[in-house]
Amino acid sequence: MEKIYTGIEDASDFDAFNEIMKRSLGEIAARHPEAEILLNISSGTPQMIACLCLEAVSGRYRCRPVQVKMPKRDSNAGIGHLAR
Structure with missing residues (x-):
């Protein structure tokens, strides 16, 4: 698993995420050319x-979108998240 810290302050800024996702996936694919990249689309x-x-369906890289459930098979609403 790779965590990517972007510095994006506005999480609703589609354009900011779009460029970073493309660049980051390209870098990951270059380092691991035979790997399938799993993309968590549930968080x-x-x-x-x-x-x-969009990256998963573009066919640019070997990506698979996955949905990840919490161990209790419940939403994670109300659970605190650690800042970096």
Whole structure:
């Protein structure tokens, strides 16, 4: 798993995510040319999810969109998230 810290302050800025996603996936694919890249499309803002889905269907890289459920098979609403 690779975490990518973007510095994006406005999580609703589609254009900011679009460029970063393309660049980041290109870098990951270059480092791991035989790997399938799993894209978690169940977390994040609608803009983040849209960018990931667009990359998954573009065919540019070997990507698979996945939905990740919490261990309790419940939403993670109300659970605190660590800042970087």
